[in-house]
Amino acid sequence: MARNTTTIDRRTLMKLAGGVGTAGLAGLAGCSATDEGGSGDGGGGGSGPYEIGMVDAVTGSLSAFGQRNQRGKDLALAAVNEVGVNGRNLNIIVEDSGSESSGGVSAAQKLVNQDGVPFMIGAVGSGVSLSIYESVVQGTDVVQLSQNSTGLGLTDFPGLLRMSPTGRTQSTALANIIAEDGYDSVALTYVNNNYGSSLAEAFVNAWDGDIAYNNPHDQDQSSYSGVVSEMNGADADAWLFITYQAEFATMVNEIFSSGYEPQLYGADSVSGDNVIENTPEGSMDGMKIVVPSAPEEQQSYQDFVSTFESEYDESPTVWSAYAYDCVITAALSIQAAEEFTGAALGEVVRDVTRPEGEQVSSYQAAHDILADGGGPSDVDYQGVSGPIDLDENGDPVGFLQIQEVQDHSYEPIGFIES
Incomplete structure (x- = not known):
């Protein structure tokens, strides 16, 4: 499967910045998901970008969800890369599941075994997410956070996290x-x-x-x-x-x-x-x-809607918001973790969304707490899709x-x- 790269030019950057200001969006200029400057080990060393993976339904019967996910992902990368993660950029390697379990497993195998990503967003269909987890992720330290899966069976696998609430x-x-x-x-x-x-x-x-x-x-x-x-x-x-x-x-x-x-x-x-x-x-x-x-009355969600509409000339659905929050949660986990490994990321990924910490509604605010010496439990990221609060089963509030x-x-x- 060919790598899907994300590159956003300055013209698009200026268009978005005019929508909600440069805070959280000027980083669109740094959203390229290429290997330039990378370390060759999934972004784990040097000053190159951190690299994580994403399995999405780019084609197939769930591709309408996949398109929205990609747009939410791009906006989140903008917010992250304006601020940085430990002084570095975040890149996301996107692979297509074709909306099928077999395609999802192949995509995940490429991301984990070839690209060496320690954190993977995916997938859309619940059956696809479960197949990826059971065939590729289970028994490893890789963190899997599904953007759109609502099937009840995911609750039985605490190592399989999701941003959308259980069905x-x-x-x-x-x-x-x-x-x-x-x-x-x-x-x-x-x-x-x-x-x-x-x-x-x-x-x-x-x-x-x-x-x-x-x-x-x-x-x-x-x-x-x-x-x-x-x-x-x-x-x-x-x-x-x-x-x-x-x-x-x-x-x-x-x-x-x-x-x-x-x-x-x-x-x-x-x-x-x-x-x-x-x-x-x-x-x-x-x-x-x-x-x-x-939560449509929430200011951060309204800002997200405004930015999305400015860029794509249509209103987002909550599925785009889930994808956005997956990226932000991944970036905060990298910032909070002691090292860029699946084991270290798995230790903190729930904590950065839980109510014990200070409530913040932007990557910038959450990043600043961590950069100033705060730990993962000092941050309670309130997503554009809602409070998140990932529980012990990997399920969010919805x-x-x-x-x-x-x-x-x-x-x-x-x-x-x-």
Whole structure:
């Protein structure tokens, strides 16, 4: 797999600096992820940049998440490299998972075995993250911090950290919302992988009503007419989908063309522009979806949104914020650790996000505490995605947003703090 490098020119730097000021953004000029000046050992020596890895869904069915991740990553590198990490830059080697477990494992093997990174961000899909951990990371000192995985199974692997909250909170919220809407019977279908099965199981455990239909479906099918027909035959007015955008868009088209009119509900992964763009207007109106969310009233998140919109001419989703916070957490861990090794980074990565320290909402402020002699427990980095507070299982505190499809667009109608 070819290395994906990140280079941001001065014109882009000035554009971003005009959005929120130079603090945190002037470092875009130092965001090149090339080897120039490196030590040849993953950035572990000399004055060259520190190098960490990132496995992302650059292509494949989860590539919409991957694109947002890359943008969040680039903005975080800007903030880090303006200030520096122990007087050095941070570079990130990005490898593509192709949205598949096999691709993720190959990408991680390259990063760990060839590039020698001690810290790896990745991946998007829960099954991909688990495969990477079990096949590549487990038994080593490498720190793995997933940017977007919400599958419940990750909690069972304390060495596998994640920035996005566990999907158990989504499943419980969906069970409560469907019951509050007056339904007592649900038809449920879920993508046939760890993400889908774990969220579906959690929903079934949280749901007090009848499960009229409960079956998985495979990814990347050209038609799901059989699933749709079976759900309709189950005679449940509420239909719940735990799947990905491409699969769900196909299902919506088949539901609409068949003239079925159920009340639709969905987990986070069915929400996205790809679904809106590839389904007829009116086909999802009234649908309710629960998605991870950032604390939108928080000033640091608003600054992040402003910068993101200035650079990319679109609003970010919380997935971009998770990727941003993964990079900041990695940089703070490097600053706080006694040496640039996986073992040393693993000792501090949780501590720099925990509430025992001084609350700070920027890399600059957190870096200054550490540079002035503070230890990792003196810092409580409050991410743009929320308070983080990684626990002993590697899970963060999270926020959830309830969305409703109105006039073929997603509108927020409420928030839940996990």
